[in-house]
Amino acid sequence: MMQQSYNTLSILSILIAVLLCAPTQAIAVPWAGGFSQPHPEQSSKHRIFPQLTWLRDTAIEKVFGLPPKPTQPGCDKHATSRPINSQLPSTLLAKYGGDVVLRFNLSTPQEEHALAEAADTLFLDVWEFTSNWADIRLREDDAYSNLMPDLAKTIYQSYPSITFSEPSSPANHEAFTPVLRASNGVDNIFFQNYQPLSVIIPWMRLMTSMFTTHVRMINIGTTYEGRDIHALRVGVSPNLSQDPSEPRKTIIISGGFHAREWISVSTVTYIAWSLITAYGKTPGITKLLQEFDFVFIPTVNPDGYIYTWENDRLWRKNRQQTDLRFCRGLDLDRAFGFEWDGNTLSSNPCSESYPGVEPFQAVESQRLARWAKNETENNNVKFVGFLDLHSYSQQVLYPYSYSCNADPPSLENLEELGLGLAKAIRISSGQQYGVASACEGAVPSNKAPAGGASRMETGGGSAIDWFYHEMRVRFSYQIKLRDTGSYGFLLPKENIIPTGEEAFNAVKYFGDFLLGNKGIENILAEDSDKAIFNTAAKVAEDELVEIEEDVEYYETEDVNWDLKRRRRR
Numbered sequence: 001m002m003q004q005s006y007n008t009l010s011i012l013s014i015l016i017a018v019l020l021c022a023p024t025q026a027i028a029v030p031w032a033g034g035f036s037q038p039h040p041e042q043s044s045k046h047r048i049f050p051q052l053t054w055l056r057d058t059a060i061e062k063v064f065g066l067p068p069k070p071t072q073p074g075c076d077k078h079a080t081s082r083p084i085n086s087q088l089p090s091t092l093l094a095k096y097g098g099d100v101v102l103r104f105n106l107s108t109p110q111e112e113h114a115l116a117e118a119a120d121t122l123f124l125d126v127w128e129f130t131s132n133w134a135d136i137r138l139r140e141d142d143a144y145s146n147l148m149p150d151l152a153k154t155i156y157q158s159y160p161s162i163t164f165s166e167p168s169s170p171a172n173h174e175a176f177t178p179v180l181r182a183s184n185g186v187d188n189i190f191f192q193n194y195q196p197l198s199v200i201i202p203w204m205r206l207m208t209s210m211f212t213t214h215v216r217m218i219n220i221g222t223t224y225e226g227r228d229i230h231a232l233r234v235g236v237s238p239n240l241s242q243d244p245s246e247p248r249k250t251i252i253i254s255g256g257f258h259a260r261e262w263i264s265v266s267t268v269t270y271i272a273w274s275l276i277t278a279y280g281k282t283p284g285i286t287k288l289l290q291e292f293d294f295v296f297i298p299t300v301n302p303d304g305y306i307y308t309w310e311n312d313r314l315w316r317k318n319r320q321q322t323d324l325r326f327c328r329g330l331d332l333d334r335a336f337g338f339e340w341d342g343n344t345l346s347s348n349p350c351s352e353s354y355p356g357v358e359p360f361q362a363v364e365s366q367r368l369a370r371w372a373k374n375e376t377e378n379n380n381v382k383f384v385g386f387l388d389l390h391s392y393s394q395q396v397l398y399p400y401s402y403s404c405n406a407d408p409p410s411l412e413n414l415e416e417l418g419l420g421l422a423k424a425i426r427i428s429s430g431q432q433y434g435v436a437s438a439c440e441g442a443v444p445s446n447k448a449p450a451g452g453a454s455r456m457e458t459g460g461g462s463a464i465d466w467f468y469h470e471m472r473v474r475f476s477y478q479i480k481l482r483d484t485g486s487y488g489f490l491l492p493k494e495n496i497i498p499t500g501e502e503a504f505n506a507v508k509y510f511g512d513f514l515l516g517n518k519g520i521e522n523i524l525a526e527d528s529d530k531a532i533f534n535t536a537a538k539v540a541e542d543e544l545v546e547i548e549e550d551v552e553y554y555e556t557e558d559v560n561w562d563l564k565r566r567r568r569r
């Protein structure tokens with residue numbers, strides 16, 4: 001028995017080591033040359049608008065009056081000054097060194113409207129907004145209220161430290177070995193850092209190899225640049241003797257629509273991992289996976305995600321060519337075919353939320369929609385839930401996104417479950433998430449939004465609206481994860497597990513609600529009270545048992561072939 005456990009541990013350690021060491025070459029290049037290229041968007045902005053800086057100054061002055069002092073009330077100043085920059089790669093400094101993120105506090109609809117107009121006209125990069133504030137990235141010489149004063153350094157710190165290790169050195173292998181001993185709480189190495197796609201995909205394959213009873217890898221479609229959009233289908237439907245005429249109730253959990261929102265990608269994998277490893281051990285989760293299939297799509301936008309690792313950490317859109325040579329990319333979350341409003345926007349390819357020239361022009365959005373339609377029409381699937389993870393601002397948003405003047409038919413249910421999700425998060429971690437219609441955004445204080453607010457980022461053609469309306473998904477949400485602006489898209493890696501954990505608790509609540517249990521005092525919550533899977537460490541311990549059962553599987557040719565192929569890269 002001891003011998004077998006030892007073997008099990010060794011095999012798993014080797015697998016994880018292979019998974020994490022093999023692609024370090026790919027991780028190691030974020031600024032090894034990519035940054036020396038001029039930013040296509042910025043260069044074209046300057047080409048088209050040589051007076052951009054002057055225009056911005058004028059517009060901002062018009063909207064907000066003269067620049068306030070940084071300490072003035074009304075300007076959040078989250079970040080303290082940090083040591084400067086001597087160790088940063090010079091190419092990174094050149095690209096981001098002059099950028100800052102500003103928070104504009106919005107107290108009237110007029111202010112919001114004016115800022116929205118300025119953002120549209122000047123193609124400002126609006127990071128996030130609620131009904132109370134908007135964060136906008138600007139060149140430093142426009143800086144008035146400085147939310148993130150040293151963007152280059154923050155970006156530098158947001159890449160995993162593995163970036164700077166020698167690839168595949170023996171020391172690295174040793175460092176990875178004790179992973180699953182899980183002695184000190186949260187030792188799951190996969191969630192210690194953000195992971196590039198070259199690690200995420202083999203990790204997904206590993207999941208399917210280890211948990212053959214309830215995990216399968218599927219392909220949603222092909223991206224603009226020809227990559228597969230991979231997903232994990234988790235559930236036990238093939239093993240059930242259920243009435244074949246009954247459609248399989250399925251919940252989609254997606255991340256990475258917007259490339260720079262890395263926490264959404266890690267959180268999708270964290271939720272997947274937590275559900276997968278709790279199956280068969282935690283009665284509530286086992287029941288959930290008997291009743292529902294889950295489809296986890298860690299990144300809907302792989303082209304963009306890779307671009308954020310190798311070229312531009314703050315890239316948002318996909319990488320599709322547009323009519324304007326220097327401005328690539330369509331906003332996948334504005335490209336869906338329900339209430340698409342691209343023709344009514346001041347639509348320019350350089351905009352961060354460019355929706356294309358017609359609905360579903362964005363390749364990846366079209367692939368996802370086509371896959372979903374095919375599932376319902378040909379594969380006897382009924383989608384009952386859609387959770388689209390984004391960042392940042394800590395909000396649970398429900399349809400409609402396209403307009404505040406139209407109420408969704410099941411508004412009360414959407415609100416009720418949305419509030420439940422926020423409550424589940426609050427109980428889990430103490431974090432406050434606001435709940436609101438996606439057309440208006442929300443703030444944790446539940447302060448009533450300004451009447452008739454104009455919209456800066458949400459709008460027509462959104463994924464949650466399309467799934468809600470076209471696919472009749474009764475419970476369709478966009479959840480904006482941590483934080484509320486201190487780091488924004490550059491959320492430090494220490495947040496990966498806590499954010500994953502609070503989102504997993506929301507998903508348990510979601511499942512429980514769909515199972516017909518209301519409130520949080522029920523089977524799934526009881527399970528979590530017992531802390532059976534409250535930490536990755538616990539899950540990892542459980543997994544050792546599972547591995548013992550699966551250990552023979554690694555001997556099969558398929559898996560070995562797959563791993564050998566990875567080693568060759």
Ligand SMILES: [Zn+2]
Binds near residue numbers: 261390391
């Ligand atoms: Zn987003």
